[in-house]
Amino acid sequence: MSKTAEISPIALVQDSNGSVREIVADDPYAIGYISMGLVDSRVKAVSVDGVAPTRENIKNHEYKLVRRFLLVARELRPGPCRDFVNFVLSAKGQSLLESEGLVGVED
């Protein structure tokens, strides 16, 4: 796909992951993208080049359709902001993410 390619004007747009999942679950011909944490039994996650989107495949970079989640701050001084980042990166934070169906940062 070239860098100048644009999203098709006939593509439907929804304002949340949840409504994309609703539509895909209801419509036999629909395909869409949502966060992995929201995939449930009513929709199927698609394999890309024969690679299924499992935790392992995402962690070892086998699965290509991955979007990173970013934490942004103006500067990371000690304080609540830094504490939050540390918490997210801590073992507890990471296991919470994983239990929500997301994939933690690789070490």
Next chain:
Amino acid sequence: MKKELFIERVLLFLALSSIGALVTITVFIFWEGIPLIASAGLKNFLLSSHWAPTRGHFGILAMIISSVFVTLGALILGVLLGLACAITLAEFAPERVKILLKPTLELLAGIPSVVYGFLGVVWLVPLIRDYLGGPGLSLLAGSVILGIMILPTVISISIDALSAVPDLYRDGSIALGATNWQTVHRVVLPAASSGIIPAIILGMGRAIGETMAVIMVAGNALKIPTSVLDPVRTLTANIALELGYASGRHREALFATGIVLFVIIMILNLTASAITRRR
């Protein structure tokens, strides 16, 4: 006496502050949006349907057309049902039915638009997809939901207009041998038209400005619709969908979209009040 003057001043200040809010909003929208229209060119902005704001294409023609069609569709449904309902309630219904139905209809106006949107997604969209084809999220779905949403506006203002017609007119018409229905559509409706037309225009303003329900049922695709089953993105949906993650020129373009919407609604409201005043 001094006290009276003081209260007068306070009231004046309060009255002006609500106008002040309107002025602030107007100035702000134009301040944020005009630079983009100036740099992209009014023609490229209004007459192109190529919307790729992160790549410098700011054409909103498809959304203007979508907004107009969704609104027209809503009017066809809302005005037909609304007028029929208003005529029944004002002219034919017995007093007891009227007392029961009028507040019920006004309750319709109090239902949040998310609820309308949700019902649309759950019931209407699957029906359209299964029986008429297409993705279901469509111009038609948006029009039907909006048509229902504008009912309270159309009905209550129309009822007021019909009730304002003096009974003298009705009695005169009946005395000349006209039937009830002939009286209503030849005498009462024309006499009430200066109140009914503003009702329609205000309903139109409500339909074109509605956002949440439309985002949920209309599909929000960027193409100019060629069928009522095509998904469409209205001007309001465009602003609400993208403002959350827009910056720089993209953000300005959304404010410029707001200017277009603002101008359309201003024209509608001014037309409505001009017609009412002519009475």
